[in-house]
Amino acid sequence: MHELSLADAIVSALLKMQQEEGWGEVKEVRLRVGALRQVFPEMLSFAFETVTKETSLAGAALVIEEVPLVWRCLDCGSEWKEDSGVCPSCGSFRREALAGTELEIHSVEVGVS
Amino acid sequence: MSKIVTLQQSVMAEDEKFAASIRERNSRIGLLMVNIIGSPGCGKTTLLEKTAMRTGLSMAVIEGDLATDRDAERMARLGVPVVQINTRGGCHLEANIVEKAMESLPLDTLDVLFIENVGNLVCPAEFDLGEDFKVAVLSTPEGADKPLKYPYLFTSSKVVLLTKTDLLPHLTFDMKMFTEDVKRLNPLAHVLHLNAVDGGGIEEWTDFLILRAKEKKAHVR
Numbered sequence: 001m002h003e004l005s006l007a008d009a010i011v012s013a014l015l016k017m018q019q020e021e022g023w024g025e026v027k028e029v030r031l032r033v034g035a036l037r038q039v040f041p042e043m044l045s046f047a048f049e050t051v052t053k054e055t056s057l058a059g060a061a062l063v064i065e066e067v068p069l070v071w072r073c074l075d076c077g078s079e080w081k082e083d084s085g086v087c088p089s090c091g092s093f094r095r096e097a098l099a100g101t102e103l104e105i106h107s108v109e110v111g112v113s
Numbered sequence: 114m115s116k117i118v119t120l121q122q123s124v125m126a127e128d129e130k131f132a133a134s135i136r137e138r139n140s141r142i143g144l145l146m147v148n149i150i151g152s153p154g155c156g157k158t159t160l161l162e163k164t165a166m167r168t169g170l171s172m173a174v175i176e177g178d179l180a181t182d183r184d185a186e187r188m189a190r191l192g193v194p195v196v197q198i199n200t201r202g203g204c205h206l207e208a209n210i211v212e213k214a215m216e217s218l219p220l221d222t223l224d225v226l227f228i229e230n231v232g233n234l235v236c237p238a239e240f241d242l243g244e245d246f247k248v249a250v251l252s253t254p255e256g257a258d259k260p261l262k263y264p265y266l267f268t269s270s271k272v273v274l275l276t277k278t279d280l281l282p283h284l285t286f287d288m289k290m291f292t293e294d295v296k297r298l299n300p301l302a303h304v305l306h307l308n309a310v311d312g313g314g315i316e317e318w319t320d321f322l323i324l325r326a327k328e329k330k331a332h333v334r
Contacts, residue, residue: 002236013124036265037239085301094301103123103125104124106119107120108117110116111115112114
């Protein structure tokens, strides 16, 4: 159900841009999805295919790039990959997600006449 | 012939605009907004009932459920302004729906607005509603392994409430595992243990809320 809402948001945004920018056929859509975003790629692909049916995006390929998690310590600057809230170098609890929270339409390949 | 167009646009861009507009308005009027997330039956509505009875804060609730207005009735019985949203099949609330629901609440007279999200540990954690913070609610019968199984909610919540602690003597709940896992995922989270039977822990929760509501009001210029 969650993937269906995402597919719907992606398709609405793309249809709007297709009209505004005068794109031809949309051949490929590239998404970047962070590991923290709880997206199940197979289910999103299926939802995308379903939502695009009978729209001008029908047949567009969906490529999902999964972005692994990277945390950075706000105190010592160390970076680590596992989902742990504690800096492995200095033990600080203050961290930011450098990567892994993405949920973006990265690019599209469109036909031009 | 074809070309690649780079967009780097958030999938939720449309909804993020609604969340930003809610956040901006709440800052302007000093209204604290709290997004309560947990499984069906974990005690979200009971928590809000106890909160309404104990805090003395002026509060309102937006209830998200697939069906019925039972939760709204429970809040209305306590004189709390409430809006019920029925999502039919929808597994979470989104900011555009919340903004609409807020229109029928007396926002200027409130200290805290609670969103009781649809019972679910997955999707509600993903959608920014414009809240100040999320509260993850887990009840002891659900099991101590849940934080690691649903890490996004527990990583992104400011408060983790463990409810139904009066049942602990009857369960095999591994408190050490729960405490360590939450600490590992989110070391800065405020973890509180509550039970609605004798009201244990509820004061800590309401003290926390009162403080946050005051901070929010203090920032209005």
